[in-house]
Amino acid sequence: MPPRLLRFLGRAATTAVSLSLALLAWAAFARYFAIPDLVPTPAATFGMGLQMLRSGALLDHVAISLERILVGYLAGCALGIVIGTLMGRIPIVTQFTDPLLQLLRPISPVALVPLSIIWFGIGDLSRYFIIFYGVVIIMIMNTAAGVASVPHIRLNAARCLGARPGQIFLRIMIPSAVPYILTGMRVALGFAFMGIVAAEMIGAQSGIGYLIMQSRTLLRTDIMFVGLVTLGVVGAIIDGCFKLAIDRTMKRFMEHQVNI
Amino acid sequence: MTAPPDPPRPSGIRPAPAAGWTELALDSVSMTFNAGRPSEYCALAKTSLAVRRGEFYCLLGPSGCGKSTVLNLIAGFLRPSAGTIRMGDRRIAAAGTDRVVVFQDATNALFPWLRARENVAFGLTIQGMAKQKAAERALQYLELVGLREHAGKFPYELSGGMRQRCQLARALVIEPEVLLMDEPFAALDAITKRILQKELLRIWRRLGTTIVYVTHDVGEALLLGERIGVMRRGPGSSIKEEFVVGSPYPRKPTDEAVAAIYARVEASLQDEVGVSLDAA
Numbered sequence: 250m251p252p253r254l255l256r257f258l259g260r261a262a263t264t265a266v267s268l269s270l271a272l273l274a275w276a277a278f279a280r281y282f283a284i285p286d287l288v289p290t291p292a293a294t295f296g297m298g299l300q301m302l303r304s305g306a307l308l309d310h311v312a313i314s315l316e317r318i319l320v321g322y323l324a325g326c327a328l329g330i331v332i333g334t335l336m337g338r339i340p341i342v343t344q345f346t347d348p349l350l351q352l353l354r355p356i357s358p359v360a361l362v363p364l365s366i367i368w369f370g371i372g373d374l375s376r377y378f379i380i381f382y383g384v385v386i387i388m389i390m391n392t393a394a395g396v397a398s399v400p401h402i403r404l405n406a407a408r409c410l411g412a413r414p415g416q417i418f419l420r421i422m423i424p425s426a427v428p429y430i431l432t433g434m435r436v437a438l439g440f441a442f443m444g445i446v447a448a449e450m451i452g453a454q455s456g457i458g459y460l461i462m463q464s465r466t467l468l469r470t471d472i473m474f475v476g477l478v479t480l481g482v483v484g485a486i487i488d489g490c491f492k493l494a495i496d497r498t499m500k501r502f503m504e505h506q507v508n509i
Numbered sequence: 510m511t512a513p514p515d516p517p518r519p520s521g522i523r524p525a526p527a528a529g530w531t532e533l534a535l536d537s538v539s540m541t542f543n544a545g546r547p548s549e550y551c552a553l554a555k556t557s558l559a560v561r562r563g564e565f566y567c568l569l570g571p572s573g574c575g576k577s578t579v580l581n582l583i584a585g586f587l588r589p590s591a592g593t594i595r596m597g598d599r600r601i602a603a604a605g606t607d608r609v610v611v612f613q614d615a616t617n618a619l620f621p622w623l624r625a626r627e628n629v630a631f632g633l634t635i636q637g638m639a640k641q642k643a644a645e646r647a648l649q650y651l652e653l654v655g656l657r658e659h660a661g662k663f664p665y666e667l668s669g670g671m672r673q674r675c676q677l678a679r680a681l682v683i684e685p686e687v688l689l690m691d692e693p694f695a696a697l698d699a700i701t702k703r704i705l706q707k708e709l710l711r712i713w714r715r716l717g718t719t720i721v722y723v724t725h726d727v728g729e730a731l732l733l734g735e736r737i738g739v740m741r742r743g744p745g746s747s748i749k750e751e752f753v754v755g756s757p758y759p760r761k762p763t764d765e766a767v768a769a770i771y772a773r774v775e776a777s778l779q780d781e782v783g784v785s786l787d788a789a
Contacts, residue, residue: 400617406679410606412635501622
């Protein structure tokens, strides 16, 4: 067997063992210690999940949540990269924006849910905003750090090779900041998933967050667990795809990060 | 063994410079950092320097004496607090493609997301040369510095010496009038350093580019420079004394004429360092 395949199988086996152990622990806990209504067994959870998959309800919830995450996330990334770049380049922008940013940082997206509903109503706009808010702060900070940390001599090198300010910005600063921006985007993606439950807590009639909140009212912990597991699985899969995409397409920008 | 005749400059755009012209001149240049603040520091005071066209000029001095400041001023990265810097009859006000710097820290100076040939082509494409033509020129210059077979590698895949070769090719490809080298080989091992010194001399003699070479190594200055300017210790540094090294290339440290100048340069430098440089 080729060594690469072997390594892959080894990693897969470790992952399988780790997940099985967690499932086993969950099953044992549910069975021997917990009150069945409070902690559903893995079997009950997956049974419920399968049933919801078959009826199509689960996928509908996932789809609508993903759409909300995507809109808020993309908007947050776009604005965060623009503001972060300006902060990284223009000191006055940093001096102006940074205090505000430091004040906003401890305010979690959850804390903004009531305000967001007053401002944007109970429609999706309010949910986009919650996700957007969590994402934009991270993206501003990471982009600014990336742009500010471009080695000075690299800028000077480009300058004496004839690059004009606009070219230096596009062809030196942005590529130099790519590792920071992409890392920020991955972290922010996690935050977007964390924010979705908060975003769907009030007023939503669909989505994974709604599913979780609604099952609390109905005291259906099995449905709640389906929601939680789905959130974890979908989030992990998307993060995995994101990482794979970075490795495949952005290798030349990322490689030097680990190899200096 | 006879060396083959030197081929013409790769592009042939700019004729080989006539020797003897004053190409680069610093006239009473002073440089004060953080003027008016408590951290005010006068790095250079009334430094004057004239480098002839095609000359290999070494700036030698103890650490922190302002050698790199002189280079950054010539490069146009810094503006002098007083005095003027001229290239021919133009006054230098900003960085320009007629003066290209080769930095000591090649890892940060190169563009890590570009392959060696893309790094070299950067200065050409950024100035609007067609991609195809720029790629060809880049390969010619990679050939010149002996890096042709590594053209497709990224900087992190190159050794320290190869990175410096790559940086050299990237600087030379845009055919600057002056090459500014800031201790380019100081971070390399002794053997790589000697190979690159030899390569640099070969390339300089072939292209005729004026070189201002900053170093703190007396031996290196003597092997490379036609003229050596020894700088005073800062603050308020300037060029203290100049030595002409007339010996033909390739030079050996043991050549009698070289050894004689070595002693004089060393003595001059030692006054600035303040302690004896002799091994105990």
